[in-house]
Amino acid sequence: xxxxxxxxxxxxxxxxxxxxxxxxxxxxxxxxxxxxxxxxxxxxxxxxxxxxxxxxxxxxxxxxxxxxxxxxxxxxxxxxxxxxxxxxxxxxxxxxxxxxxxxxxxxxxxxxxxxxxxxxxxxxxxxxxxxxxxxxxxx
Numbered sequence: 001x002x003x004x005x006x007x008x009x010x011x012x013x014x015x016x017x018x019x020x021x022x023x024x025x026x027x028x029x030x031x032x033x034x035x036x037x038x039x040x041x042x043x044x045x046x047x048x049x050x051x052x053x054x055x056x057x058x059x060x061x062x063x064x065x066x067x068x069x070x071x072x073x074x075x076x077x078x079x080x081x082x083x084x085x086x087x088x089x090x091x092x093x094x095x096x097x098x099x100x101x102x103x104x105x106x107x108x109x110x111x112x113x114x115x116x117x118x119x120x121x122x123x124x125x126x127x128x129x130x131x132x133x134x135x136x137x138x139x
Contacts, residue, residue, distance in 0.1 A: 006060040007045075007102040009110050010070055011053060015092035019051035025086050029077065030054075036076040042069055048114045055114040057102065066099045 014020055021029060030047050033054070037044045042064065047056040058069065074093045081091045102110050 002062040004062045008058045008099050009102050010099045011055050012097035013053035013094045015094050017052045020087050021049050021051050032080050033077045037073055040072050046111055046114050048117045050117045070097050
């Protein structure tokens with residue numbers, strides 16, 4: 001029997017930081033991402049977004065890679081958004097993403113961070129978030 005418990009905090013933005021994930025469609029897009037992930041046997045434990053980016057907590061299973069998982073989620077949701085014409089222009093996600101493993105001890109911290117997107121972005125743009133939290137992780 002295989003058993004893996006690999007938690008990943010993943011973040012990706014809209015192409016050109018296009019603010020398409022506004023309140024009116026935000027939940028529909030998030031629900032669709034979760035449904036499409038389930039169809040791919042991807043477990044999204046928590047998902048939230050702001051107008052120009054998505055955060056999610058994913059539990060990877062044996063044989064799932066971060067790159068394949070995120071590429072699949074992003075491609076499926078991009079096709080769905082375009083097919084349903086949620087954007088006047090052709091919609092796309094940025095080709096870049098951030099992904100980091102999360103220890104069991106830090107799961108509640110990451111969950112709270114993901115749930116607090118509206119509060120975080122009252123004072124900080126997505127670009128500032130990237131520079132503050134995600135770029136130092138690359139050093």
